Amino acid sequence: MTRFDRRTVLAGGLALSAGGAGTAQARGAGGAGPLLVDLDREPDLEIALWPKGPPGGAGVALSEHYVSRENPWGLPDRAAHEVTRPTLTLFRAARPDGSALLIIPGGGYSWVVVEKEGFEGARYFSRLGATVYVLKYRLPHQGWAAGPDTPLQDAQRAMRVIRARSAEDGVNPARVGVMGFSAGGHLAGSLATRFAARVYDPVDDADRLSARPDLSALVYPAATMKPSYAHAGSRENLIGARPAAALVEKYSIESAPPPDAPPTWILHASDDAAVPVENALLVYRSFKDAGIPVSLHVFERGGHGFGLRVEDGDPLQAWPSLYWRWAASRAARGGR
Template structure:
């Protein structure tokens, strides 16, 4: 097991330094993990009385020799900070996937954060709590961390060199469900105020949902995420509340959607449902569905595949909408 707070990352993808958007083959470069970490809850996260799970980082391995770590049983949710050399005045909060069983650290977290920081964004990787670990808030536990994290980022905007109204979120897979939930339920009261940061809005200024889990409807759901979030027998009311496509209102920010048609883990219908719901409410939205890509590719695409264009497409969308 590895310590996520200061461990040396022996390998990290060279895509970030050598033509990532062109789909170049990954290389290995030594790079130290960031050490700037913001704890979300200074007195400890709410609802911990029945939580006994032990937090750990596991190395999952990667066929190309890259780091592929994941955090399990998060006990102290944090934001890990990646500062750009030349800030562009905007920030992005990343919410990696993991099926609500773990939080992917490298592929959808640190690698994407470095890519964003290289382009001027102040990037934050959110390590959120998992709903199956016994937290009192149950399925609202990850949303508690997402709301609190967004508010903390907004509270530190001036000090960290970006605008408080230029904050995007980007979620992958189950992290995409958290990002979609924050996008649609940013005003839901899911925890009690603890300090001045909680007086700020949790509404992101832009949302990017990357091969996201969206619906809890059995017709298109990701079964593992639904079971971890809602248990084996959710009520019909829970299915509606925790399906972001059912929670779309007219005051949402612009949304970027990305999926591969051949995704065998999270059906592409998840993004299609969200896109249709957003269009019905006239929310600015853009969706890219690629023929090939599978699931969980992050920035590690296969050379020559059209899906490798997605980071540039996101960047163009973000700039067009003020980021």
């Protein structure tokens, strides 16, 4: 477990210099839109998921590192490559309301976009009252014994660790949601539908706890593995270039969701050229037919990978508020 302060964050490369942070804040407000808040805020804590290292790592030869990516606003935008140490990065709420949110960034199962689809959302939703955890997870095609279930091992473990820490972090263990973006949306959907699958052997008392999210949010999810609408890169990284039909079915989120899957909120843009909007439509129809409470929001424009980088005046700017109100309404009804 790593506790962040100014010295450790700067040493670890997780923060800009004071001048750089101010520049990014200004550019974010003026260019990428007002959803980007507190860009110089540092995370509060980094939590290792597996006390003795993740399972199935014999023979894995990787070197975890970060790659900075360019963007039009000059914002910090790192992606984690060759993840060997899965973690939760904690952003505490200033005025906690008892809810927790596990954010799962995307990256096509090639890398993990920790800042654009992780930290930026964590800063926003922690302002509203949620205690937010950003998941850095292992990738399925890099030699781990569990193969395509490797990211799900980390996601299940993350939910259990959050619940195990609930008293310490001031979280209601019955109000833990998950939000995933792109391939992270696939992983969030996998967690919502396969929370009970035994994908690893228990390692401590945390693994006695449920991995079921109380709510799930899938943001432009790469949900299906069926070739008509699948995101080719995510599909190949997860189940290979020529997967058997049984694998395609097993890892498509819309395939046979359990009736006790959590209430689910879905967001997509019609003009998404990377992950077709049919991914969202398939999940919506499947969940609705299974009797799972599901809400779908499709915007005319937005493309793919926008995260919270939405310009002022764009209708997409409403999406975090739409999600937050939906989650609050479900909490008011006792999660129903």
